[in-house]
Amino acid sequence: MTIESILGAIVIGAVIGAIGRLLLPGRQAIGWILTIVVGIVAALVGTLIAQVMGVETTSGIDWIELLMQVVLAIVGVGLVAGLKRGSRV
Template structure:
């Protein structure tokens, strides 16, 4: 992966993680680094899932892919926040 690809992954991961965190109601007890990690993972897994479902490459904005990624990020943020409260 080139440096531009890495920077893009981090930026997209940050946006996906932030939106996923915004979607989860209440206060989340995880830091910005975990939000970034969850966002990057959600972006990568969401893209793969969108490819399997056949909605990854469409004309215009890939809304279905974004919704999958944001949903996965919200699940990840909620899971990490819940794990932090349990420990």
């Protein structure tokens, strides 16, 4: 794994996480670092699912893969925010 691929994963994770956080209604009480981590995980899992389905490489932008990543980021941000909110008792 090269430094470029690590930096690329962080940037893509940040973008995917931010999009997921913006599309999730309501206020999420999680920080940006946690949002980036959720985005990185969502991007990796979305890519794995796309590879299993055989839709990871299409001509142009891989919209199906991107949609999977964003949906996973929305779910991930929602879960993390819910878990964090539940731990403040």
